[in-house]
Amino acid sequence: MKTFITEDFLLFNETAKELYHHTAKHLPIIDYHNHLNQKEILQDKNYTNLTEIWLAGDHYKWRAMRANGISEDYITGDKKDKEKFFAWANTVPNTFGNPLYHWTHLELLRYFDIDELLDEKSASAIWEEANQKLNTPGLSIRSILEKEKVKFLGTTDDPTDDLVSHIELAKEGFTTTVSPSFRPDKGLNIDRDEFLSWVEKLGQATNSAINNYNDFLDALASRVDFFTAHGCKSSDHGIDVMFYEEATKEEVAISFQKRMNGEELSKKEIEQFKTYTLVALGEWYAEKGWVMQLHLGALRNNNTRMFNQLGPDTGFDSIGDLLIANKISGFLNTLADKDKLPKTVLYSLNSKDYHVLASMAGNYQSSEIPGKVQFGTAWWYNDTIDGMEDQMKILANIGLISNFIGMLTDSRSFLSFSRHEYFRRILCNVLGTWVEEGKVPKDMALLEKYVKGICYENAKRYFAL
Known part of the structure; x- marks a missing residue:
């Protein structure tokens, strides 16, 4: 959608x-x-995937995921990055009224040209498309700042x-x-x-x-x-x-x-x-x-x-x-x-x-x-x-x-x-x-x-x- x-x-x-x-x-x-x-x-780093650049260290998202009943394994634990992202994707539709809902979709649109709502149905396609773009020079840190x-x-x-x-x-x-x-x-x-x-x-x-x-x-x-x-x-x-x-x-x-x-x-x-x-x-x-x-x-x-x-x-x-x-x-x-x-x-x-x-x-x-x-x-x-x-x-x-x-x-x-x-x-x-x-x-x-x-x-x- x-x-x-x-x-x-x-x-x-x-x-x-x-x-x-x-x-x-x-x-x-x-x-x-x-x-x-x-x-x-300084390194002009390229992040590997959305979890690295989006979820790691972001206690705003962590709090929302906890409020949605997500296990800590999928937040700060040892689950794989893709699993953590899917847990976040399942949480997003529940964030109406929270700025996280707006920020999430603004960021998908502005940085990845993804004009889709993030949810459990779209998560797999968004994960693949965004990760592919993250690993290009156009989304290195310095490129983002410029x-x-x-x-x-x-x-x-x-x-x-x-x-x-x-x-x-x-x-x-x-x-x-x-x-x-x-x-x-x-x-x-x-x-x-x-x-x-x-x-x-x-x-x-x-x-x-x-x-x-x-x-x-x-x-x-x-x-x-x-x-x-x-x-x-x-x-x-x-x-x-x-x-x-x-x-x-x-x-x-x-x-x-x-x-x-x-x-x-x-x-x-x-x-x-x-x-x-x-x-x-x-x-x-x-x-x-x-x-x-x-x-x-x-x-x-x-x-x-x-x-x-x-x-x-x-x-x-x-x-x-x-x-x-x-x-x-x-x-x-x-x-x-x-x-x-x-x-x-x-x-x-x-x-x-x-x-x-x-x-x-x-x-x-x-x-x-x-x-x-x-x-x-x-x-x-x-x-x-x-x-x-x-x-x-x-x-x-x-x-x-x-x-x-x-x-x-x-x-x-x-x-x-x-x-x-x-x-x-x-x-x-x-x-x-x-x-x-x-x-x-x-x-x-x-x-x-x-x-x-x-x-x-x-x-x-x-x-x-």
Whole structure:
């Protein structure tokens, strides 16, 4: 059966159609936050089959398959790739209302020219056709990036990474700029078991002995310098529970030493360490001109049995519901008081925080760049039609959507760039609906300026590309 992805998919009025087809459709992509493998870009890898490029590591699909009663053997287990794909194909018809249904068919159409619904009847033919095309130069990773007009990729990198693939890609002058992003979560989570081994790894990366908190800060600062030298434009922080607890450097140094000695810390000591360290990082980011991205509100690893079996990032995370306003205000205000607040993007996994973050961003704007503090795009569980519309409307209600830096994939799959198309169609439909309802004028030049800015130009300016 032919798919429902027509030229006017998700465009429900004439203004929306005009904005998308004349403007949004043709703009390049800046994907400033994702989890793509830079080594595979360097290798210009061709994936062998759909399971490799589509299902491996994709916990969105894994969760849907589990909800459909699929055995774990067909998800993360040792079943053959073809069997796993058929299990996914059997799940797809059950995903109405979930963005996975749209993403799946957009990706089949855009990358493989397959205009068929995926189900148990079509699975075999789609498996054969897509796999044949995957093993051609036209679907190597770099070919995909060029085809999608991806100008910039911001990967996610630990401060201890050697960035070899980034360095080699820069030497080659590949048409897509592949930039590292600084993700120091393991260095902030002093309460986690892995902290001590990570500090040792940081010492090795900096060829230094880390014996005290000053040594630790010096090592982190040197990695900020190293990342800057190799094209880094931003940091990224996964902050499940927002913290803010004031402390002196001396107090934090004592807590650091206790932890290095294997002692347990109090909740207050943990928050003091995280706060002082993240403020120090924020100051360095401001000096380097980086963007600081804060992803707030995930409740991770809820299923202990499955976490012990499979580890993190395997589909057992959900939405947290703790209050964030006072602590995010304290953190941002501390940096602003020092005139060291970097460009900052605030994301929340809980949509109840949307009004909080949209209003909080307005407290710390600056003449140095429009929209210096951003209420970031709908993230993870909110990356849906309703979620994206809500985020855009709340931003417009409380701030200025005209300066919004738009969409990112946050993805581990090289087939996810069609999500930018998804976002652009939804954006154009929101603007077009406002026109049709008489809420904004049908000034096509002004509306096209909004679309160009939100889809491409604002991010280009914001990340200084």
